[in-house]
Structures are given as C-alpha cells and as structure tokens.
Amino acid sequence: MSGAATGETAGVEWRLAAPLxxxxxxxxxxxxxxxxxxxxxxxxxxxxxSLAAWSKFWGDPFYRGVVWDTLxxxxxxxxxxxxxxxxxxxxxxxxxxxxxxxxxxIVLLPLLTSVVIRTFAWIAILSREGVLNQALLALGLTxxxxxxxxxxxxxxxxxxxxxxxxxxxxxxTVMQQVDPSLSDASRALGGSKWRTFRKVILxxxxxxxxxxxxxxxxxxxxxxxxxxVIGGARLVYLPTLIWQQAMVVYNWPFAAVASVTLLVAVLAxxxxxxLLGRFARTA
Amino acid sequence: xxxxxxxxxxRKNRVSLQxxxxxxxxxxxxxxxxxxxxxxxxxxAVNEVTLEVRAGELIALLGxxxxxxxxxxxxxxxxxxQTSGRVVIADRVVDTLPPNRREVGxxxxxxxxxxxxxxxxxxxxxxEARGESKATCRERVKEMxxxxxxxxxxxxxxxxxxxxxxxxxxxxxALAVRPRILLLDEPFAALxxxxxxxxxxEIKRLQRQFGLTAILVTHDQDEAMSIADRIAVMSKGRxxxxxxxxxxxxxxxTLFVNDFIGSSNRFSGTVESAGEGAYAxxxxxxxxxxxxxRKRFAPGDRVIATIRPEQLVLTDQATAGTIPVxxxxxxxxxxxxxxxxxxxxxxxxxVAAGRRPGEPVSPMAATHCAxxxxxxxxxxPQTAA
Numbered sequence: 001m002s003g004a005a006t007g008e009t010a011g012v013e014w015r016l017a018a019p020l021x022x023x024x025x026x027x028x029x030x031x032x033x034x035x036x037x038x039x040x041x042x043x044x045x046x047x048x049x050s051l052a053a054w055s056k057f058w059g060d061p062f063y064r065g066v067v068w069d070t071l072x073x074x075x076x077x078x079x080x081x082x083x084x085x086x087x088x089x090x091x092x093x094x095x096x097x098x099x100x101x102x103x104x105x106i107v108l109l110p111l112l113t114s115v116v117i118r119t120f121a122w123i124a125i126l127s128r129e130g131v132l133n134q135a136l137l138a139l140g141l142t143x144x145x146x147x148x149x150x151x152x153x154x155x156x157x158x159x160x161x162x163x164x165x166x167x168x169x170x171x172x173t174v175m176q177q178v179d180p181s182l183s184d185a186s187r188a189l190g191g192s193k194w195r196t197f198r199k200v201i202l203x204x205x206x207x208x209x210x211x212x213x214x215x216x217x218x219x220x221x222x223x224x225x226x227x228x229v230i231g232g233a234r235l236v237y238l239p240t241l242i243w244q245q246a247m248v249v250y251n252w253p254f255a256a257v258a259s260v261t262l263l264v265a266v267l268a269x270x271x272x273x274x275l276l277g278r279f280a281r282t283a
Numbered sequence: 284x285x286x287x288x289x290x291x292x293x294r295k296n297r298v299s300l301q302x303x304x305x306x307x308x309x310x311x312x313x314x315x316x317x318x319x320x321x322x323x324x325x326x327x328a329v330n331e332v333t334l335e336v337r338a339g340e341l342i343a344l345l346g347x348x349x350x351x352x353x354x355x356x357x358x359x360x361x362x363x364x365q366t367s368g369r370v371v372i373a374d375r376v377v378d379t380l381p382p383n384r385r386e387v388g389x390x391x392x393x394x395x396x397x398x399x400x401x402x403x404x405x406x407x408x409x410x411e412a413r414g415e416s417k418a419t420c421r422e423r424v425k426e427m428x429x430x431x432x433x434x435x436x437x438x439x440x441x442x443x444x445x446x447x448x449x450x451x452x453x454x455x456x457a458l459a460v461r462p463r464i465l466l467l468d469e470p471f472a473a474l475x476x477x478x479x480x481x482x483x484x485e486i487k488r489l490q491r492q493f494g495l496t497a498i499l500v501t502h503d504q505d506e507a508m509s510i511a512d513r514i515a516v517m518s519k520g521r522x523x524x525x526x527x528x529x530x531x532x533x534x535x536x537t538l539f540v541n542d543f544i545g546s547s548n549r550f551s552g553t554v555e556s557a558g559e560g561a562y563a564x565x566x567x568x569x570x571x572x573x574x575x576x577r578k579r580f581a582p583g584d585r586v587i588a589t590i591r592p593e594q595l596v597l598t599d600q601a602t603a604g605t606i607p608v609x610x611x612x613x614x615x616x617x618x619x620x621x622x623x624x625x626x627x628x629x630x631x632x633x634v635a636a637g638r639r640p641g642e643p644v645s646p647m648a649a650t651h652c653a654x655x656x657x658x659x660x661x662x663x664p665q666t667a668a
Contacts, residue, residue, distance in 0.1 A: 185395040187382040188360055189409030190460060199408070203399050 044252035053253040070238040077220035081167040122158035150232040167212035174208025210277040238262040311338035311494040312373035312463040319368030328354045330520035341497040343507035346517035388462030392469040394453040396441035403437040409460035427455040465497040548632035568606045576662045585665040592635035594658035597649035605651040
C-alpha cells in the first residue's frame with residue numbers, strides 16, 4: 001500500500017520537476033560537458049584529443065599560483081567575514097526589535113545596489129586620494145597614502161562588505177533560534193561571557209556559519225567584477241584568467257582547463273565546509 | 284502572634300529532621316532583597332520590594348503574569364541590574380557581581396539544557412567553568428546523577444530524555460556547583476499534571492537535602508502551596524502579602540490575595556455594630572453574620588465579606604445567619620461536591636462539601652445557606668471600585 005503510494009508520489013514529483021530539470025540539462029549540464037570536452041581538445045572546434053592545455057596549465061608555476069591565490073582569496077574572505085559577522089550577529093540577537101530592524105536594513109543594504117556600483121564605490125574609498133587614505137593621513141596614522149587598490153588587502157576589504165549579507169543572514173537566522181536561556185544558564189553556572197560564547201553560542205551557531213561560509217567562499221572566489229576592478233592587472237585570479245584566455249587570447253581549450261579547475265576548486269572548498277558541518281556537534 | 288511563632292518552631296524542626304544527609308560542605312545562606320525597584324523605561328516592573336529569605340527556606344513568588352516576579356528572579360540572578368535597592372546574599376551585597384560570580388543555581392522553565400552536550404557534560408559544565416579538575420568533575424557528575432536518580436543516562440543527549448528527566452538533569456546541573464541560592468523559574472509549567480507532583484516532591488527533597496535557600500517563581504497557587512515554606516503574593520510589582528501557605532489561604536490581607544488564592548465567595552454588606560475586633564455584618568440578602576477581624580470598621584461602613592466555599596453549608600432551616608438560596612447545579616469533583624447556588628437577588632456563589640461514596644449528586648431541596656461551625660469569613664473595606 002504505502003509502496004504504491006510512494007511510487008505515485010514519486011511520479012508526480014518527477015513530472016512537476018521536468019521543465020526545470022530539462023532546462024538544467026540543456027543549459028547547464030550540457031555546456032559543462034562541452035566545457036570538459038573542450039579542455040581536452042586541440043582547438044575551439046572541439047577537434048582532436050590533447051592534454052596540451054592541461055599540462056601547460058598545471059606545468060606552469062604562474063598558473064598554479066593563480067589557483068592557489070584564488071582559493072586563498074576565498075578562505076581569507078571567509079575568515080574576515082566570520083570575524084566581523086559574529087559581533088554583528090551577537091549584537092543583533094541581544095538587541096530589541098527596533099534596533100534589529102535597523103541592523104537588518106544595514107545588513108541588507110549592500111544587496112540593494114549592483115555589485116558594479118558597490119565595487120566602484122570601493123575604488124573611491126581605497127584609492128590613493130580616497131576616503132580611507134585621507135582619513136588615515138588626517139589622523140596621522142600614516143605619513144604617505146597606502147597602496148590599497150590592486151592589493152589583496154583592499155580586495156578582501158571590498159569583498160568582505162559585498163559578501164557580508166551572505167554570511168550574516170544564515171548566521172542570524174540560526175542564532176535567533178537558540179534559546180536565550182541557554183546563555184543565561186551558562187552564565188549562572190559560572191561561565192564567563194567568553195566561555196558562554198565559545199562553549200554554547202558558537203557550537204550552536206555552526207550550522208548557520210557553515211551555510212554562510214559556503215556562500216561567501218563560492219561567491220568570493222568567483223567575484224569576477226570585484227576581482228578585476230579592484231585587483232586590476234596586478235592581481236590575477238581564475239575568473240580573470242578565464243576571461244583573458246577566452247575573450248582576449250582566444251585560447252578556448254586553455255580557458256576550459258581554467259574553468260574546470262575553478263569549478264573543482266570551488267566545489268572542493270564547499271565540500272570542505274559541508275564536511276565541517278558533519279563534525280560540528282549540534283543538536 | 285504566639286500561634287505564628289509556634290508554627291515557625293515546628294517547621295524548623297521538621298526541616299532539620301528531614302535533612303540528615305546534607306553534604307557537609309554546604310551551609311545555608313540567607314538572602315535579602317532590600318527595597319528593590321526596577322523599571323523598564325517608563326513602566327515600573329518591581330516597586331520597592333523588600334523580602335528576607337531565611338537560610339534554608341523556600342519562598343514562592345506567586346502572582347499573575349506581569350506582576351514582576353520573573354524580573355525579581357532575574358535581578359537576584361544578576362541578569363538584570365535593578366534601578367534601585369540591594370540584593371544581599373549571606374551578608375554580602377552582590378549588586379556589582381556579574382551572574383557568573385553570584386553562585387546562584389537556576390532551573391529554567393525550558394530547562395535550558397545545552398542540546399549539543401551529553402547529560403554528563405551538561406552537569407560538568409559549571410564545574411569546568413570553575414576550573415575543577417577532570418577527576419573532581421567525573422566524581423561530582425556521578426554523585427549528582429545518583430542524587431537525581433538518573434544513573435545510566437550520562438551519555439544521552441537532552442533531546443533523548445523526557446520532560447521529567449530533563450528537569451532532573453537541569454536540577455543536577457544547577458546543584459553540581461553547590462550554589463548558595465537556588466532559583467526556580469516556573470519549573471513545573473512544562474510538565475504534565477501527574478509528573479508535576481512527583482517533581483515538586485523531588486525538588487523539595489533536594490532543596491532540604493542541600494540546605495538551599497530557594498526562590499520559586501510561579502503563577503500556579505497549588506505549586507506554591509505544596510512546596511513553599513512561605514509565599515509572597517505579588518501584584519503590580521509589589522508584595523501584597525507574605526506568609527505561610529495556611530496564613531495566605533486563611534487570612535488573606537487584601538481582596539487581590541483573597542481572589543488569587545483558592546476560590547472564594549464575595550458578599551457585600553454593612554457593618555451594623557462593632558465590638559472588640561468583632562463585627563455584626565448585615566448582608567444584602569438580609570443575613571446577619573458575626574465576623575472577627577483585626578481591621579477597623581465603624582458601624583455603617585460598607586464592607587465585602589468573603590467566605591471559602593468549603594466554609595458554607597446548605598440547610599433547610601432558616602436562622603439569622605442564613606441566606607435564602609436556590610440550588611442550581613451540583614458537580615461531583617473528585618471527593619468534593621460543588622454546589623452552584625443563587626440568592627433571591629440573583630447573586631451566584633459556590634458551596635463545597637465533602638462527598639460520601641454513593642451519595643446522590645443532587646441531594647436535597649436546600650432552601651438556605653449557612654456558615655459552617657468553624658467558618659471564618661473575612662472582611663474587606665468596600666472601595667469605590
């Protein structure tokens with residue numbers, strides 16, 4: 001009886017999912033397959049079979065460096081957003097409804113403008129004559145303007161602001177579900193504020209952090225616009241490399257190798273965070 | 284006065300007799316709330332509350348929601364800093380101490396067990412926070428599990444436990460650090476009725492065994508009546524009355540306390556003559572009651588006389604103190620029979636009587652209602668409201 005019912009349900013589900021499934025198959029899975037075949041081709045007509053592009057990519061320390069830089073950019077951005085997201089999230093759950101609305105608005109604000117505009121705004125902030133350098137000079141914290149544009153530091157600062165909602169929203173959602181009397185219990189049992197955070201709030205917020213970290217990592221490693229505009233020509237990451245190879249050099253098999261590499265690298269990072277989730281001790 | 288002192292002596296003896304196994308390192312500590320006030324913005328939640336909890340005593344803060352009892356509890360725990368007043372634990376003002384330095388154990392309504400830790404880790408939490416050694420923790424956890432009869436559950440997660448078991452663990456966790464004061468925040472609210480009594484006995488047993496000074500916050504009068512040594516009935520941020528459960532029930536000082544505790548009938552009347560603490564009160568129905576009261580009234584004062592349902596009897600003989608009534612309905616509630624009766628003028632009230640097994644539910648053609656021989660009606664001045 002129940003088996004038949006399940007079968008029926010499965011049938012209905014399949015038919016409902018068909019339009020989207022077929023779309024994905026045609027416009028997502030198929031192009032991916034073509035990309036994979038392309039990376040083993042001699043030219044952009046998918047002709048022949050060659051490992052030339054792969055060996056050229058992985059044989060060259062420069063390109064291996066690009067892969068490493070891209071992964072590191074993702075990890076550093078995750079680390080920095082985490083560092084800043086937790087205090088904001090703690091403030092959020094500790095505040096009343098009025099302040100919560102305001103905080104949520106500030107958090108969501110970046111999402112309301114286009115990435116391009118936000119990135120150019122960061123140029124205005126980070127450039128040698130920009131807001132940040134003017135402020136530092138005025139405060140006497142530095143004697144000469146800092147070079148922030150075209151540096152990893154500047155890029156991470158910009159990405160951190162751009163990706164912050166992706167970290168904060170899941171984090172806040174999960175932390176709001178944690179019973180506030182758990183922190184009270186910890187405090188009454190003699191736990192300091194730090195211990196309460198480390199032993200109670202942090203472990204219970206991990207599901208939210210993992211979701212946020214996954215999003216930020218995937219988003220930061222593939223943030224083509226921010227990487228190019230702020231990183232400029234001095235910093236090359238995989239998305240920029242793919243664009244150069246595909247649109248400037250027209251070496252499509254090589255661009256395909258870089259693309260497949262980026263895809264695998266992002267997936268590896270995402271799986272790493274998912275793996276952390278399995279070890280996280282939550283209810 | 285003499286009566287009260289006597290009952291206090293009796294109660295103290297009882298406590299010491301029933302607590303022979305208190306761990307030697309535990310000493311009961313008194314807790315004093317000294318003129319505590321707290322306001323949230325404009326709203327005054329706690330208004331000049333002064334309360335002395337004796338060492339080893341369990342006091343219930345009883346009142347409807349919003350009466351300030353939970354705020355008071357959170358002030359004692361240190362989660363809220365009161366607007367004014369002092370909290371004194373064992374002769375030491377603790378107002379500047381954060382919650383983790385007050386050595387106060389709390390059992391929360393939701394139990395607040397750490398869901399990502401096992402039962403043993405939950406119980407060890409406070410000990411680890413105090414920097415106790417691994418061996419001490421292990422030993423104490425074992426001891427506490429035995430104390431709350433939860434041996435064999437050490438490695439379970441809280442979600443694998445029933446409500447009663449979770450509460451036992453919450454108690455064990457709070458008591459493991461040997462607190463000076465135990466705070467119970469509506470601890471029985473989430474339990475079903477049968478389990479509730481068991482847990483009340485359990486908590487009372489542990490509180491005595493550990494010689495704990497305890498405050499129970501509750502809105503359930505039965506709960507307060509059954510385990511508290513004294514009850515502080517609260518309303519609108521103030522303590523309306525402080526007394527033993529029996530005092531609170533038998534001699535409510537205000538109409539609020541009278542109505543909040545147990546059920547009670549109200550009759551309006553006029554003082555006809557006043558003697559030495561005794562008054563003759565003419566009720567609206569015409570009945571004349573002789574009422575003893577420590578309050579002062581003058582002849583002609585409008586008063587409210589209240590009487591518990593079990594202090595009234597139905598009869599078919601009219602005397603000066605009887606109220607002519609019609610019997611509307613009789614409900615057998617367990618061992619009691621509750622009669623719903625109405626006066627000639629349409630005032631409804633209740634009469635309770637013990638029910639003999641096999642007794643017919645609607646017994647008689649009762650025509651009058653009289654005070655039982657030992658009935659003690661209570662007089663309150665009739666206010667404009």
